[in-house]
Amino acid sequence: MQTKDEIVIRLQGIKKLYQMGDQQVAALDGIDLDIKRGEFAALMGPSGSGKSTLMNILGCLDRPTVGSYQLNGREVAHLSDDELARTRNKNIGFVFQNFNLLARISSLDNVALPLVYAGRGLSERRERAMAVLEAVGLADRAEHMPNELSGGQRQRVAIARALVNEPEIIMADEPTGNLDTKSTREIMEIFQKMHGLGRTIILVTHEPEIALCANRQLLVRDGVITRDEGKGVVLDVV
Amino acid sequence: MAFSALYANKLRSLLTMLGIIIGVGAVIAMVSVGMGVRSNVQESIASLGSNMLIVSPGSSNRSGPRSAAGSMKTLKYDDAKAIQSKVKNIEYLSPSVSSNYQIVNGNQNWNSSVQGITPEYMNIKSLSVESGSFISSDNLQKRERVAVIGTTVASNLFGDENPVGKNIRVNNQPFRVIGLLETKGQSSMGQDQDDVVLIPLTTAQERMLGITHVQSVSVQVKEAMYMDQVQEDIETLLRQRHKIIGGKEDDFHVRNLTSLMETMTQTTTMITLLLGSVAGISLVVGGIGIMNIMMVSVTERTREIGIRKALGATFSNIMMQFLIESVVIGVVGGIIGIFVGCGLSSLIAALGDFTTVITWAPIVVSFTFSVGIGLIFGILPARKAARLDPIEALRYE
Numbered sequence: 001m002q003t004k005d006e007i008v009i010r011l012q013g014i015k016k017l018y019q020m021g022d023q024q025v026a027a028l029d030g031i032d033l034d035i036k037r038g039e040f041a042a043l044m045g046p047s048g049s050g051k052s053t054l055m056n057i058l059g060c061l062d063r064p065t066v067g068s069y070q071l072n073g074r075e076v077a078h079l080s081d082d083e084l085a086r087t088r089n090k091n092i093g094f095v096f097q098n099f100n101l102l103a104r105i106s107s108l109d110n111v112a113l114p115l116v117y118a119g120r121g122l123s124e125r126r127e128r129a130m131a132v133l134e135a136v137g138l139a140d141r142a143e144h145m146p147n148e149l150s151g152g153q154r155q156r157v158a159i160a161r162a163l164v165n166e167p168e169i170i171m172a173d174e175p176t177g178n179l180d181t182k183s184t185r186e187i188m189e190i191f192q193k194m195h196g197l198g199r200t201i202i203l204v205t206h207e208p209e210i211a212l213c214a215n216r217q218l219l220v221r222d223g224v225i226t227r228d229e230g231k232g233v234v235l236d237v238v
Numbered sequence: 239m240a241f242s243a244l245y246a247n248k249l250r251s252l253l254t255m256l257g258i259i260i261g262v263g264a265v266i267a268m269v270s271v272g273m274g275v276r277s278n279v280q281e282s283i284a285s286l287g288s289n290m291l292i293v294s295p296g297s298s299n300r301s302g303p304r305s306a307a308g309s310m311k312t313l314k315y316d317d318a319k320a321i322q323s324k325v326k327n328i329e330y331l332s333p334s335v336s337s338n339y340q341i342v343n344g345n346q347n348w349n350s351s352v353q354g355i356t357p358e359y360m361n362i363k364s365l366s367v368e369s370g371s372f373i374s375s376d377n378l379q380k381r382e383r384v385a386v387i388g389t390t391v392a393s394n395l396f397g398d399e400n401p402v403g404k405n406i407r408v409n410n411q412p413f414r415v416i417g418l419l420e421t422k423g424q425s426s427m428g429q430d431q432d433d434v435v436l437i438p439l440t441t442a443q444e445r446m447l448g449i450t451h452v453q454s455v456s457v458q459v460k461e462a463m464y465m466d467q468v469q470e471d472i473e474t475l476l477r478q479r480h481k482i483i484g485g486k487e488d489d490f491h492v493r494n495l496t497s498l499m500e501t502m503t504q505t506t507t508m509i510t511l512l513l514g515s516v517a518g519i520s521l522v523v524g525g526i527g528i529m530n531i532m533m534v535s536v537t538e539r540t541r542e543i544g545i546r547k548a549l550g551a552t553f554s555n556i557m558m559q560f561l562i563e564s565v566v567i568g569v570v571g572g573i574i575g576i577f578v579g580c581g582l583s584s585l586i587a588a589l590g591d592f593t594t595v596i597t598w599a600p601i602v603v604s605f606t607f608s609v610g611i612g613l614i615f616g617i618l619p620a621r622k623a624a625r626l627d628p629i630e631a632l633r634y635e
Binding site: 059081117161 | 545555628
């Protein structure tokens with residue numbers, strides 16, 4: 001059993017530089033960040049702050065120009081595309097603002113999709129997908145198409161999909177941005193439940209109330225982390 | 239997954255397949271038409287007899303206007319006899335003359351080709367007698383006025399009656415019908431092979447035409463390998479007999495039907511290939527249709543690709559997904575095309591009163607081609623999909 005204090009994510013000197021004409025722009029300008037196992041961190045920042053870029057790098061969708069990213073002790077900052085894809089599949093579960101479910105397949109198949117790319121057999125896929133759908137309270141919606149579900153239900157399917165392959169980290173990018181207040185509350189309850197079960201969650205949001213659900217708030221501004229607070233600190237700066 | 243994507247866009251998938259369906263169908267139908275022509279030609283040549291040499295008199299080459307081939311009177315019945323006795327490896331040989339006469343039975347009359355032949359003619363033309371007998375060498379020797387008639391002639395002159403033993407008048411001379419030929423049907427050249435009256439050669443020469451020469455000598459060689467030898471021997475023999483020396487032109491021709499058949503087969507094969515390749519072009523066009531639609535499909539599904547990549551799909555996962563889709567279009571289109579092509583070919587056969595021959599080769603080739611086209615024209619779109627950047631793809635609206 002791994003210890004509670006074990007560091008899952010360690011960023012050191014992460015920079016992301018873009019060439020704009022003859023001038024270099026730094027979207028991220030030297031990020032150092034440790035996230036421990038079981039932490040629920042909220043990543044905040046105004047648009048253009050580098051928040052999305054940081055999120056992409058944390059989610060292994062993008063590579064930093066320089067710097068080191070250790071995920072679970074393994075250096076992943078400069079892997080190839082396919083290695084990054086396998087890392088995403090194994091270690092990271094994504095929840096997006098606009099759900100990003102495949103419209104043509106059922107909830108169950110959507111949830112089972114990461115297992116397809118993990119190379120699991122059909123019966124195992126269905127079994128595990130069913131189990132996580134049950135955990136988010138949607139077992140009775142397994143055979144429904146995404147367009148037959150409400151926004152809140154769709155996001156729960158997406159959360160189930162993020163959980164199905166037992167990843168190290170859940171990356172949630174504005175998960176409540178498209179939801180009404182009631183669904184928002186439901187979704188945040190699920191996140192807190194997951195947090196209670198010891199999952200590591202990184203939540204990107206610009207709503208302070210949402211960020212308050214997390215036990216750690218990070219503020220990104222101009223490509224650097226300007227504030228890093230524990231639970232209970234109201235971030236009025238956004 | 240590939241199937242569900244194709245199924246979700248039923249109309250579009252079907253339209254994309256249509257290019258392949260038409261292409262494969264056209265190849266099969268066109269090649270079957272070409273093969274039909276070929277088998278017709280082969281049949282008609284084979285009906286003349288296999289391993290056949292035909293000796294015919296040449297045209298007059300003396301000064302003044304030259305007359306048509308076969309107009310010379312130098313080829314005699316004796317020449318034919320000499321060929322039979324002196325040239326080796328001959329199976330059958332039959333000299334013949336022919337002319338058109340009016341044939342009368344009571345108040346019925348008919349115009350037909352009357353051929354003076356020898357008994358061996360039956361073997362050469364693979365004829366058989368339905369009732370009565372064929373012309374015998376006795377008939378030949380005695381220059382008897384006997385005739386063997388084909389079914390067309392019989393039905394026109396006698397209706398349903400059995401003509402054997404009855405008398406007919408050929409060019410106003412009385413002939414006794416001694417045999418009725420079995421129906422041979424139409425030759426592929428459209429000639430009615432049953433519209434014929436056969437009489438002994440000598441009768442035709444002396445009693446009807448008043449000539450001593452023959453119009454052609456058909457020679458059936460024992461084996462195809464002896465064709466050239468027999469042809470050469472006949473030429474040498476006839477030159478000797480006709481006293482043609484040195485560079486003087488022959489007064490006869492020996493035609494080799496096997497080489498004629500080879501030429502005809504070659505020609506029809508060319509026609510078949512031509513038809514097939516024209517149809518093949520539509521297959522390639524169908525392939526470009528696949529590529530076009532797959533490109534659109536990739537653009538349209540950029541977001542889906544982004545999601546799949548975010549969830550851990552690798553380059554080859556995405557590549558396979560799209561390749562399978564386009565190959566499925568090729569396979570399904572190819573299978574439907576095979577049915578369409580076979581149907582089309584039987585339709586042509588049924589409506590056009592024309593033989594079409596469906597063979598395995600065009601089916602296998604065009605199907606393989608359509609699958610290959612699905613694969614090759616699918617590579618580019620699939621690569622485009624697999625190379626998409628997940629961040630960009632997820633952002634795509």
